[in-house]
Amino acid sequence: MIALHAERVAADPQAVRWVVPAGSLPAGRIHSAPGRLGELLADGSLSAGLVESTAVWLWLRDDLSWAAHGTAVQAALRAALDVPNDWIIEPAPGEVLARVTTDLLDGSVGDFIRSHGGSVSVQQMGPDLVSVQLGGACEHCPAAGQTLRSKLMDELRRRCPDLTEVDRDGTELTLALGSGRG
Amino acid sequence: MTLADLDRGKRAIVLGYSDVVEPSTARRLFDLGLAPGVEVTMIRRAPLGDPVIFGVGDYEIALRGVQARCITAKPAD
Amino acid sequence: MGHAHHGGGGSTTANIGLKRFAVVGSPNSGKTTLFNALTGLHAKTGNYPGVTVARFEGRTRVDDRDTVVVEDLPGAYSLDPISPDEQIVVDVLDTDQHRANHRSVGLGVPDALLVLLNATTLRRSLGLIAQVHQTGLPICVVLTFTDDLARRRGRLDIAALTRALGVPVVPVVAGHRDGVADLRQVMAESDSWSTPVVAPPTDPAEVTAWIESVLASCDYQVPEVDHRTRRIDAVMLHPVIGTAIFAVTMFLFFQTIFTVAAPLQGYVEAGFGWLGDLVAARVHIPWLSGFLSQAVIGGVGSVLVFLPQIVLLFVLIALLEGTGYLARAAFLMDRVMARAGLEGRAFVALLSSVACAIPGIMATRSLPSAKDRLATMMGAPLMTCSARLPVYILLVSILLPAGSRIGPFSGRGVVMFALYLMGAVSAMLVAAVFKKLSSRGGPVLPFYMEMPPYQVPRLKNVAAEVWTAVSAFLRKVTSIIMTATVVLWVLLNLPLRGDAEMTAAGVDTGSETAVAAYVIDHSYAASVGKAVEPVFAPLGFDWRINIGILSSLAAREVFVATLGQVAAAENPEEPAAALTEMRVQDGPQAGRLLFDAPTIAALLVFFMYALQCMSTVGVMRRESGSWKWPAIAFGYMFVLAWVLALAARTVVAALW
Numbered sequence: 001m002i003a004l005h006a007e008r009v010a011a012d013p014q015a016v017r018w019v020v021p022a023g024s025l026p027a028g029r030i031h032s033a034p035g036r037l038g039e040l041l042a043d044g045s046l047s048a049g050l051v052e053s054t055a056v057w058l059w060l061r062d063d064l065s066w067a068a069h070g071t072a073v074q075a076a077l078r079a080a081l082d083v084p085n086d087w088i089i090e091p092a093p094g095e096v097l098a099r100v101t102t103d104l105l106d107g108s109v110g111d112f113i114r115s116h117g118g119s120v121s122v123q124q125m126g127p128d129l130v131s132v133q134l135g136g137a138c139e140h141c142p143a144a145g146q147t148l149r150s151k152l153m154d155e156l157r158r159r160c161p162d163l164t165e166v167d168r169d170g171t172e173l174t175l176a177l178g179s180g181r182g
Numbered sequence: 183m184t185l186a187d188l189d190r191g192k193r194a195i196v197l198g199y200s201d202v203v204e205p206s207t208a209r210r211l212f213d214l215g216l217a218p219g220v221e222v223t224m225i226r227r228a229p230l231g232d233p234v235i236f237g238v239g240d241y242e243i244a245l246r247g248v249q250a251r252c253i254t255a256k257p258a259d
Numbered sequence: 260m261g262h263a264h265h266g267g268g269g270s271t272t273a274n275i276g277l278k279r280f281a282v283v284g285s286p287n288s289g290k291t292t293l294f295n296a297l298t299g300l301h302a303k304t305g306n307y308p309g310v311t312v313a314r315f316e317g318r319t320r321v322d323d324r325d326t327v328v329v330e331d332l333p334g335a336y337s338l339d340p341i342s343p344d345e346q347i348v349v350d351v352l353d354t355d356q357h358r359a360n361h362r363s364v365g366l367g368v369p370d371a372l373l374v375l376l377n378a379t380t381l382r383r384s385l386g387l388i389a390q391v392h393q394t395g396l397p398i399c400v401v402l403t404f405t406d407d408l409a410r411r412r413g414r415l416d417i418a419a420l421t422r423a424l425g426v427p428v429v430p431v432v433a434g435h436r437d438g439v440a441d442l443r444q445v446m447a448e449s450d451s452w453s454t455p456v457v458a459p460p461t462d463p464a465e466v467t468a469w470i471e472s473v474l475a476s477c478d479y480q481v482p483e484v485d486h487r488t489r490r491i492d493a494v495m496l497h498p499v500i501g502t503a504i505f506a507v508t509m510f511l512f513f514q515t516i517f518t519v520a521a522p523l524q525g526y527v528e529a530g531f532g533w534l535g536d537l538v539a540a541r542v543h544i545p546w547l548s549g550f551l552s553q554a555v556i557g558g559v560g561s562v563l564v565f566l567p568q569i570v571l572l573f574v575l576i577a578l579l580e581g582t583g584y585l586a587r588a589a590f591l592m593d594r595v596m597a598r599a600g601l602e603g604r605a606f607v608a609l610l611s612s613v614a615c616a617i618p619g620i621m622a623t624r625s626l627p628s629a630k631d632r633l634a635t636m637m638g639a640p641l642m643t644c645s646a647r648l649p650v651y652i653l654l655v656s657i658l659l660p661a662g663s664r665i666g667p668f669s670g671r672g673v674v675m676f677a678l679y680l681m682g683a684v685s686a687m688l689v690a691a692v693f694k695k696l697s698s699r700g701g702p703v704l705p706f707y708m709e710m711p712p713y714q715v716p717r718l719k720n721v722a723a724e725v726w727t728a729v730s731a732f733l734r735k736v737t738s739i740i741m742t743a744t745v746v747l748w749v750l751l752n753l754p755l756r757g758d759a760e761m762t763a764a765g766v767d768t769g770s771e772t773a774v775a776a777y778v779i780d781h782s783y784a785a786s787v788g789k790a791v792e793p794v795f796a797p798l799g800f801d802w803r804i805n806i807g808i809l810s811s812l813a814a815r816e817v818f819v820a821t822l823g824q825v826a827a828a829e830n831p832e833e834p835a836a837a838l839t840e841m842r843v844q845d846g847p848q849a850g851r852l853l854f855d856a857p858t859i860a861a862l863l864v865f866f867m868y869a870l871q872c873m874s875t876v877g878v879m880r881r882e883s884g885s886w887k888w889p890a891i892a893f894g895y896m897f898v899l900a901w902v903l904a905l906a907a908r909t910v911v912a913a914l915w
Contacts, residue, residue, distance in 0.1 A: 001464050001465060001467070001468040002468060003468045003469070003471040003472035003475065004468065004469070004472050005423055005459070005469050005472040005473050005476070006425075006455065006456055006457035007422050007423060007425070007456070007476075008422070008425055008453070008455070008456040016456050016457060019423070019472055019475075019476050020472075021472075021475075054476075066456045066457055070456065070457030070458065071457065071458065071460075073457075074457060074460070107422070108418050
């Protein structure tokens, strides 16, 4: 049986991050999926889906709650993961990276940065690139900036093994997945 | 083979429980971590022959022969 | 064994209105240590209604204002109950039941749960969380043994675990205050505890997969085999060396009863002797002087003399348990105990009873099977407890002179050893019989025992356990024994006799001794003693011994105090001599020495088997949940005592 579990997403009650074995599916935006999961996506009960290397993100329609539908979605997801080749996933490296980065920054890495007086924001730039802007203490202290930046990069890399730093301009990082283009 | 047939220091993978086992016993063995798929090591036997200490994952459990005979297993190697 | 809580009532009426937390976890998750750390020594013990399961409840402050109630539920591996203990956990957590039918009067509904997970056995423990979620109650995970995990090179990302489980996770290391302080703060905010967005599965196959996923996301590194414990066990459980070490440990344990404690006893004895002299010198009111020296100092003092030895025994037991050695003792003795239908942990309970049956009976809580608990409880009072010692010592010293020898051994020593041995064998036999009788029908609980790692015993726990046992003993002394000796003193000295009456009876009213003897011979106590003569006459007891036996039903030690009073009346200077010279006053055996060999043998055997301890009765009632079992124990033990005493008398009379 496939090992999976559900995690809450800090800023988004309609989203759940389903942690699955690494490499189950290619990363990207979910266009369609097999079985019941596909039906839920098609009829809009699940408004969106995204795959990062170790997790599947699913968003429930606004009027539905995970408390009521979580178990059913879990069963559907489990069944669908048994046939990974029947999924249609559009590569969307920028969106995936932005989502993962936002998640990290809403959680412990962000707390860490903020506790040291820093601030950080994320923006998706185009389909492939993500821009991360460090501020606060990081702006004025090169060492702090360095530490916080490397911590962020380490955590990101654990979630996205093919992370690339495309550009670094002071406190602004431009990141991408894979080779960075297309 | 069953866990009772393991020699000292040998390892086995649990397959399941024998048919004659009471449901409550099977449940208890499962809860203790002696679940199908788990690797078990025979560590030592008491001086009088019973019970036997098995290593299961990160802890040690003493079982009598009567219980060990209920757990079917296959050699780990 | 292991719960160090004060005895006391189990009422929760004082706790209505306070927030209730229930502590849930498997037996080896460190619940006791955490409960003690939260509630201090101020927990109340009691019983769950109708079952042989002990109940612990206490209070703690969570922030500086609020007090909450903490209930330590019985250890449970899962909420699929296979024992009465687990059924209790299920019942307490069954929120639907509480609302639906009011069967749960007496079961407090918890407001929030503390679920203990042992960090070194996470793979197995996580299944419990999934089940507990079904109750719908707010949960906080308390992670224990994280220090052991680190020591054994395991690894766990606690922040990741918090995310994966969706509930607060607080690591707590036994002995470190920070973890508990953090936990208290988290408990203060129980209304805002996060919950998992999707409930974990409970189907066995799904839950295993769920556990794997959670552990993978936390970078869980299984701790290495505990090498230290393995190496120590290679010696301690070695077929030859281990058995030898065990034998030596047991020998030393019993040696402390006599040898080590003796000098300490000497000090206590001297202390009371000094006190007695003080009273004699300073108190000039005769009846007050008599009351103080006989009832109070004589009665209580003779018992407190044994306090050093009892404390020492309790300390030894607590230390052995704290290191983890008692689990090894249970392992080594399991085969032997299995012959009696019991198991290794029952041996530990019986061993504890050598100090005093009260902690011994409480130690039966470690037995998972309720039938085993009851059977062991029925046998435990037969172990030679420290209360029998004053009686044995007194009688044996009358029976055999100080220097007598049997072969190369001291005569008295041999007899004492024989008494201890017979007590132990009888205890085992009785427990075996009760187990056999109760085993008809119903599934047999499988035997399993976790072998905990060896640890340096935590002094706080050791101190708490010793204190629980000692305070129970002191309570017995001050309430039961004191009351009994005082009552007895009153009954032995009333009614007062006028001079005219005594002179008419031929008593020399000038002689204090003669007056005292007359008063006692015609006292209320004497009437009672003579009234029960038909029961005890076949055993060779006269009314004086009868009073002693009746009074010792409260506590065995009172027998010595009683006989002391009676003897002191006849010979205030040398009461001991008075005992050896006492003769039967009337009836067919008039004139024979009262304490002759057959009578002493009968007395020894009687004390070996009779249940003469109100404290034991009280503990039995509390642990078994009803009066039925202590009543059965009292009944069977009295019959056994009477019959075997008669047999002993007959045998000794024939052979001596």
